[in-house]
Amino acid sequence: MAALSSCFVFCLLNTSILLTCLVSGSYGEFPRFEHPVKEGGSLKFLVVGDWGRRDSCNQSLVADQMGRIGEKLELDFVISAGDNFYDNGLKSVDDPAFQESFMNIYTAPSLQKQWYNVLGNHDYRGDVEAQLSPMLQKLDSRWLCLKSYILDAGIVDFFFIDTTPFVEDYLTKPGAHTYDWRGVTARNDYIPKYLEELKTALKESDAKWKIVVGHHTLRSAGQHRDTRELVEQLLPILEGNSVDLYINGHDQWLIAYNTSLVLLEETKLMKFTYIDAGMVE
Numbered sequence: 001m002a003a004l005s006s007c008f009v010f011c012l013l014n015t016s017i018l019l020t021c022l023v024s025g026s027y028g029e030f031p032r033f034e035h036p037v038k039e040g041g042s043l044k045f046l047v048v049g050d051w052g053r054r055d056s057c058n059q060s061l062v063a064d065q066m067g068r069i070g071e072k073l074e075l076d077f078v079i080s081a082g083d084n085f086y087d088n089g090l091k092s093v094d095d096p097a098f099q100e101s102f103m104n105i106y107t108a109p110s111l112q113k114q115w116y117n118v119l120g121n122h123d124y125r126g127d128v129e130a131q132l133s134p135m136l137q138k139l140d141s142r143w144l145c146l147k148s149y150i151l152d153a154g155i156v157d158f159f160f161i162d163t164t165p166f167v168e169d170y171l172t173k174p175g176a177h178t179y180d181w182r183g184v185t186a187r188n189d190y191i192p193k194y195l196e197e198l199k200t201a202l203k204e205s206d207a208k209w210k211i212v213v214g215h216h217t218l219r220s221a222g223q224h225r226d227t228r229e230l231v232e233q234l235l236p237i238l239e240g241n242s243v244d245l246y247i248n249g250h251d252q253w254l255i256a257y258n259t260s261l262v263l264l265e266e267t268k269l270m271k272f273t274y275i276d277a278g279m280v281e
């Protein structure tokens with residue numbers, strides 16, 4: 001069956017793009033970046049996930065639509081919710097998939113803005129360090145990918161999180177896949193420390209909006225259903241720290257839920273809301 005890439009459009013009152021810069025105030029695994037805001041303006045961004053398919057699955061058609069919408073909106077930036085390169089991430093910084101799935105696809109003038117990326121499970125099947133490498137920024141300055149970081153965009157703080165290490169099956173039942181666990185091998189120590197740092201960062205944020213972006217589902221009626229580990233370990237932290245919205249990919253459909261798992265109508269985002277911005281099949 002053919003698959004259609006899709007993306008979500010967001011407009012938040014108050015914010016443009018200048019240069020993203022690294023600022024002080026990092027929390028362990030969470031370096032803090034700043035995306036300068038324009039006075040009295042509005043923040044407009046697209047979210048796409050599960051997209052790097054070397055132009056298969058109608059990737060270019062969706063990219064064209066993103067470009068058109070981006071032009072109308074005067075887009076500020078693009079967010080990727082992970083699974084950036086199928087099937088198995090990037091092999092190295094020289095992997096032609098970076099050109100074939102990113103640089104040569106998202107060519108519309110309106111998409112020549114900063115891309116804020118996180119990793120998905122498919123990205124972990126390749127060389128994770130390659131996707132995180134500054135070498136890719138030299139190839140295309142739009143690219144910014146870290147495992148985790150905070151983006152201060154004026155009225156909103158975005159918390160980009162790395163959800164793949166939470167999912168036990170990838171470690172215990174990897175099947176034929178190989179995952180790149182460099183940096184997260186001591187998982188029993190890594191996860192609690194990671195969550196504590198996230199909690200501190202969320203607590204200290206005084207932004208009007210707090211939005212968390214991760215690859216895996218929290219609540220979902222889609223093919224992957226809830227991600228048990230995230231429901232147990234992450235969700236209480238988000239709910240306890242006034243997070244307004246959680247955005248994910250992975251499930252490969254477009255849907256929004258509130259906390260009761262009720263499908264939301266159009267743009268009525270209720271507190272606390274989940275958006276799945278992955279592929280639609």
Ligand SMILES: [Zn+2]
Nearest residue numbers: 083120121250
């Ligand atoms: Zn995925």
